[in-house]
Amino acid sequence: MSLLNSARTAGRTDGAGRGGFVMALRAEWTKLRTAGGAGWLCLLAVALTVGVGCGTARAVRCPDAGCGQDAVRLAMTGVTVGQAVVAVLAVLVVSGEYGTGMIRTTLTAVPNRLAVLGAKATVVTTVVLASGTVAVLASLLAARHILPGNGFTEAHGYAPLSLADGPTLRAAVGSVLYLGLIAGLGLGVATAVREAGTAIGIVLGLLYLFPVVGQVVNDPEWQDQLQRIAPMTAGLAVQATVDLPGMPIGPWEGLGVLAAWTTAALLVGGLLLRRRDA
Amino acid sequence: MTTDLTPRPPATRRAGRGGFLATLRAEWTKFRTVRGWVLAVAAAVLVTIAVGLLGTAAPGPGGPGTGPVAYPKGPGGEAVNDNFYLVHKELTGDGGLTVALRSLTGVADTGIGEAPTEGAQPWAKAGIIMKESLTQGSPYAAVMATGGHGVRMQADFTRDTAGPSGAVAEDAARWLRLVRSGDRLTGYASADGSRWTEIDSVELPGLPRTVRAGFFAASPQAMQDTAAGTGFGPAVATGVFGAPDLAGDWSGGAWSGTQVGGDAGTSGSYSGTTRGGFTQAGDGFTVTGAGDIAPVVGGPVMGGGYSVENFLVGTFAGLVVLIAVGTAFITGEYRTGLLRTTVTAIPSRGRVLGAKALVVGGVAFAVGMAAAAITLPIGERGALGRGFRVFPVTSATELRVVVGTGLLCATVAVLALGVGTLLRRSATAVALVVASIVLPFLLATSGVLPPGASEWLLRVTPAAGFAVQQTLPYYAQVLSVYEPATGYYPLAPWVGFSVLLGYAALAFGLAVVRLRGRDV
Known part of the structure; x- marks a missing residue:
């Protein structure tokens, strides 16, 4: 950030340069806090994640040892649904301003457009990481109570879910980071295309279409390749705790693929934001 | 019609004279003159075809050039x-x-x-x-x-x-x-x-x-x-x-x-x-x-082969585009304030929404049908050429799948229009409709959930509508895996479609009530 500040002309009077990034952050935080239903969306994301996780945990049974289920992943199935709400939140933070014309005011107040995008990204990601932590922890806690009743017992090779277990902790932390990256992806796409409906269509399309197409691909090699490049399937590899060598991509590498998608989206968004008229 | 209209003030009578057709023309003009939407419609056709063909483009089991293989056909034409x-x-x-x-x-x-x-x-x-x-x-x-x-x-x-x-x-x-x-x-x-x-x-x-x-x-x-x-x-x-x-x-x-x-x-x-x-x-x-x-039935006993609906996997991609268009058709008017002009010109708000539904539904129907009609023959020929079997269907079934895909697209577009009217915000409306259609399908077919829960999902959610594309038959005398994960929907084609239709009708009905009862 210091790079951005030093590049500025010293004689700026608009105030953007002086307060710099911190001011932009405060502005974005105020907007997110007061306008729109950001709070409701966060609540909805948590509720959906936990609800779907509970539903899945209740539905799946493990009748005997070696049923091959990934209890940790089951517990956090809700992330696949909750991410849609996270994407909506992220998209609205940008597109909402374009919809109302607020973006022009924002950019007048903070002429450094990358600072605006950076501030938005920081605020939204922080909020999403916080909600994601709540959602993931609640999902794990709920599953810890539900799963043993469905046959996920010590006798069948399932210890109670616990964050003290390395892979479980990695899956939990990874899932929270996953949601944060989804927010970044939504933000980047929304900055690039501006219109809210289009942006959310593109984000959800990117997330959900790859696995749908994967259903009909009947060449194992193609299927693995698809799972390696798809933002959702690769990113959610971070939730896996069983049969890791058999997975097309490792947990952190998978999250790295999603991070690459997010970075690309933010770069394109940032570039267009700088180049284009608001 | 005229006797009904006489008590109305002059301003509204003018709108009444043209009737529904004039409203329809107005909405059609709005639709076709927005360049983004026309491009989006073309894109919907293209992605449906492209995703369908790419998804089924894997090289054949015996490598290229092994020549076509086919299921033997029984006297009734079935595999x-x-x-x-x-x-x-x-x-x-x-x-x-x-x-x-x-x-x-x-x-x-x-x-x-x-x-x-x-x-x-x-x-x-x-x-x-x-x-x-x-x-x-x-x-x-x-x-x-x-x-x-x-x-x-x-x-x-x-x-x-x-x-x-x-x-x-x-x-x-x-x-x-x-x-x-x-x-x-x-x-x-x-x-x-x-x-x-x-x-x-x-x-x-x-x-x-x-x-x-x-x-x-x-x-x-x-x-x-x-x-x-x-x-x-x-x-x-x-x-x-x-x-x-x-x-x-x-x-x-x-x-x-x-x-x-x-x-x-x-x-x-x-x-x-x-x-x-x-x-x-x-x-x-x-x-x-x-x-x-x-x-022959679906599931593992089918061997290396494609069923007709496999080629239509791109419908999901096309639907995402159509959902965005269907939603924007109304939320765009809210955003720009055009809706105030629209309801001033045509005070009957139900009629406005009806015309919008007809326009966007008609366009989506054409998109779905055209994409399906183009994808199927190309996909089938390609798969046969690469040494895959293609599950044969009767022309009546193929027609049902093509028309059904069109109706599926039309219904989802109207659903998006209805939800867009209710929520007024395009992002939430698009997300809600996309998620309610694609997510249940994904959860049901990914194999995470047990068959009972998967079938329940494909019975009660809008994703039930995809049943209209199913061509795989069920026979009690053949043992297989008849589950959503292998392409078997719990509801019959048109029954599943009517579940989706019910959701669309509900959303549209609520939208009309809401639009009538609220300031724009």
């Missing part, structure tokens, strides 16, 4: 497995064949390193058959004992009639009889060889004077349900027959044995240590075979 071991002679004219089946046993391979499992598969078959020729798919009628479903008479692959129940055992032999009289074949069963019950009688029109007739054995693969999923392993069936009693003009010489179809087909297989064959001991026969005489 069939016609693979079994047959001990046969020729029968000319009317005649009959009576034989006692002394036992039906089987062996199945359950996995590498494990001892083979004894016992006939539920739909392992041994019995007598009269068949037009040894060509796969030719008409036939057969009387047989099965591993777990008693004595049955089956004909022309899809016809299946139950006879006396109970398994064949050492002390409980089954006498089977098949009699031809003209084009009519009648099957009988008996527990003692003297008191006979007729099972069924079928007409096989055009059956030649001379047919192949004899004893057969076939066994589909052994299905093992484990908690980790369903596995299939090679299995054979062995039938021990007593001395046959032949009536009519039978060819002389010895009985000959043939594996009809050359191999065990897609639903059966021989293990490394088993193969088809027969031995003659005294007057009786022992016949061993793998395969099945039955229609």
Whole structure:
């Protein structure tokens, strides 16, 4: 950030340069806090994640040892649904301003457009990481109570879910980071295309279409390749705790693929934001 | 119409005169003049085709240039497995064949390193058959004992009639009889060889004077349900027959044995240590075979092949675009304030929304139908060229799938319009509709959820509408995995579609009420 500040002309009077990034952050935080239903969306994301996780945990049974289920992943199935709400939140933070014309005011107040995008990204990601932590922890806690009743017992090779277990902790932390990256992806796409409906269509399309197409691909090699490049399937590899060598991509590498998608989206968004008229 | 309108003030009467058609024209003009929407519609067609073709573009099982393979077709045009071991002679004219089946046993391979499992598969078959020729798919009628479903008479692959129940055992032999009289074949069963019950009688029109007739054995693969999923392993069936009693003009010489179809087909297989064959001991026969005489169904028993709906996987991509357009068609007017002009020009708000639904639904219908009609022939030809089997469907089914895809797109677009009117925010509306259609499908077919929960999801959510694309048939006499993960929807095509239609109607109805009752 210091790079951005030093590049500025010293004689700026608009105030953007002086307060710099911190001011932009405060502005974005105020907007997110007061306008729109950001709070409701966060609540909805948590509720959906936990609800779907509970539903899945209740539905799946493990009748005997070696049923091959990934209890940790089951517990956090809700992330696949909750991410849609996270994407909506992220998209609205940008597109909402374009919809109302607020973006022009924002950019007048903070002429450094990358600072605006950076501030938005920081605020939204922080909020999403916080909600994601709540959602993931609640999902794990709920599953810890539900799963043993469905046959996920010590006798069948399932210890109670616990964050003290390395892979479980990695899956939990990874899932929270996953949601944060989804927010970044939504933000980047929304900055690039501006219109809210289009942006959310593109984000959800990117997330959900790859696995749908994967259903009909009947060449194992193609299927693995698809799972390696798809933002959702690769990113959610971070939730896996069983049969890791058999997975097309490792947990952190998978999250790295999603991070690459997010970075690309933010770069394109940032570039267009700088180049284009608001 | 005019009497209704007279009490209205002049301003509204003007709108009334043009009526619904004028409103429709206005909405159509709005739609076609927004360049983004026209481009989006073109994009919807393109992505539906592109995703469908790319998704099914994997190289074929035998590499390129292996040439087309196809499922044999039965007399009704359906894909069939016609693979079994047959001990046969020729029968000319009317005649009959009576034989006692002394036992039906089987062996199945359950996995590498494990001892083979004894016992006939539920739909392992041994019995007598009269068949037009040894060509796969030719008409036939057969009387047989099965591993777990008693004595049955089956004909022309899809016809299946139950006879006396109970398994064949050492002390409980089954006498089977098949009699031809003209084009009519009648099957009988008996527990003692003297008191006979007729099972069924079928007409096989055009059956030649001379047919192949004899004893057969076939066994589909052994299905093992484990908690980790369903596995299939090679299995054979062995039938021990007593001395046959032949009536009519039978060819002389010895009985000959043939594996009809050359191999065990897609639903059966021989293990490394088993193969088809027969031995003659005294007057009786022992016949061993793998395969099945039955229609092909979806799931693992389908083998490497595509069903028609596989090529339409791009519908999801097209739908995401159409949902965005359908939503923007109303939320865009809210955003720009155009809606105030619209309802000033046409004060009947229900009519405005109706015209919008008709425009966006009509466009989406055309998108879905055009994309499906283009994708199917290209995809099928490509897959055949790369050495894949393509599940054959009747033209009526194909028409249902193409029209159904159009209606699916239209309904989803109207649903998006309704939800957009209710929520007014395009992001939330698009997300809600996309998630409610794609997510249940994903969760149901990914194999995470148990079949019961998956089927429930595809019954009650808008994703039920995709049932209209299903072409895979279900047959009770063929064991397979009939689950969403293998392409089987819990609801019949049009029933599933009407669930989606219900959601769209509900959203549209609420939208009309909301639009009427609220300031714009």
